[in-house]
Amino acid sequence: MDKKALYSFLVSFILMVAVIIINRQSFNKMREYTGWVNHGRVVMARFEKLSNHFKSAQIYSENYSNKKTKEFYDFYKAEADSVKNEIAGLQWIVAIDPQQKRRMDTVGKQISNIMPLLMKYNIVEIIQDDMNANLDKIIGIQTLINEGIQYERTLLDKRAADLEKSTNLTRVFTLLFSIIALLIVIITFVTIVFINRKRQWLQGFLESILNTTPNGVMTFKAIRENGRIINFEIEYANKAIERLLNQKLPDIIGMKLNEFPPAMQQKGLLQRISSVVEGKRKDAIEMQFKAGNRHRWFYIMFAKMEDGITATFHDITVIKNYEEELKENIRKLEHSNAELEQYAYAASHDLQEPLRKIRMYVSRLHERIKDKLDDKSHHDFDRILNSAERMSLLIRDILSFSGLNRDSGFQKTDLNKILQNVIDDQEVLIQQKKALIHADELPEIIAIPLQMNQLFYNLLNNALKFAREDQPLEFKISSAFLSPADIRKYKNLSVGRDYIKLEFSDNGVGFDESFSEHIFGLFKRLGNQESIHGSGIGLALCRKVVENHQGIIFANAKENDGATFFIILPVKHDVEENSIPKTSATLQQPALKK
CATH class of the missing domain: 1.10.287 (Helix Hairpins)
Structure with a gap:
């Protein structure tokens, strides 16, 4: 089944399940509402009963107990005596409702306080004796009882409204989800019909492409024994295979991998193709094949297809x-x-x-x-x-x-010794220029010592030549290891390799920064050719040394404000890298500010 159709059916099924769940929840709410209705009715009935018995207590008076109407008043006395039990029953029933519980606690306390009086005097006697305070208490108790009854009625009305709302929503969602599910089923059915027709067209279209492409295409089915792949059999080959392999399609279809011509039987070919089927998604090989009197080279790509592979032959002769x-x-x-x-x-x-x-x-x-x-x-x-x-x-x-x-003798090189040797070589000129040299502790790297000496010599000599006449030269050398994030900023550096960044800065005459690339060319000089001694090769030699070490070099400067040369070198070099690198040392560096 098509994935889209499967997803559509899954969505429809989920919607149907949602409808069932919604209806189930609606039924549970209905059952819950029925329980609350019964509870509310019981509470109201008990409140009514309490109210009646409390009224009986208001009618009874012990002054009438010895008269002819004693039996009549004994009925009221019995109801009055049951008020306490009614209060206890109501308190137990309304315990689940904090508001009603507080109301009943208040009613219970007030009735307990007024009952001794009511057992002696009825309401008429209380009014005649002008006991207004007690009369107000009786009215207050009756009001609380009425409020409890009204509270339960309001609560039932609210729950009835909530139930009605929930029922309406359930109907709407049930209808909506049912319609959506039905539409999805209909759309899916129509889509499947359309897809099947389009699939038939695509099969014909793909067949025409496969038979007109200059590249050969084969499909192989894995042959297994006890679950292990022991061979492959060709299930399909396009017409280009006839031309490329100089064989007829009927002879190719059904051919086993071990039946291929010896020229195509590369060592480990079965294992490589099997690895594609078993897990590795793609692979590719180059293979030479003799077709007739011609030798052809093929670039063959393998891709997994069910329990087999598809091989595409590209003629790269x-x-x-x-x-x-x-x-x-x-x-x-x-x-x-x-x-x-x-x-x-x-x-x-x-x-x-x-x-x-x-x-x-x-x-x-x-x-x-x-x-x-x-x-x-x-x-x-x-x-x-x-x-x-x-x-x-x-x-x-x-x-x-x-x-x-x-010179390709890479070895451990202490840059501190290199710098000291260069300073010793140029001691006289340093003293003449009254130059001050400040250097960090430099690292030990794998490099060509002689070329490092030439690099440091030319950079220091360049600074001495272009020192200003009005102030002593200050020449600073600093170093830092580059972080992976910094390495990614430079296009020509390899991520995963350790690099050291060297900075050679001076306070000399500097140069216009627009010439920052020009100065590294052969015989390129800035300034007065006659007044400054040199050949114009020094910085070109520096760039050549840095290139030999697979690094980069660039410079920042301002006229009359000194110059800074940045050199980035690998910390280590493998033996196979001890040849001149192909990358340029001055390509694409991020703009740095001094």
């Missing part, structure tokens, strides 16, 4: 051929890059010697003829030597940059 071509192109590109790196290294190394000779001979020439030169010529010689020095620095930086990819 073209994709596989492209993959092989791509792998070959990547191999060639890597080989070409390696040759280019070797060439850059060799060329840079070989350029050092002629450049050294140029500097040497220019210096000698300057020494020999310096007495004959004017100021302009001395200036030109200085510019030649400075340019040669800058060229030498540029070549050394290129050698460092091209050599980064060849």
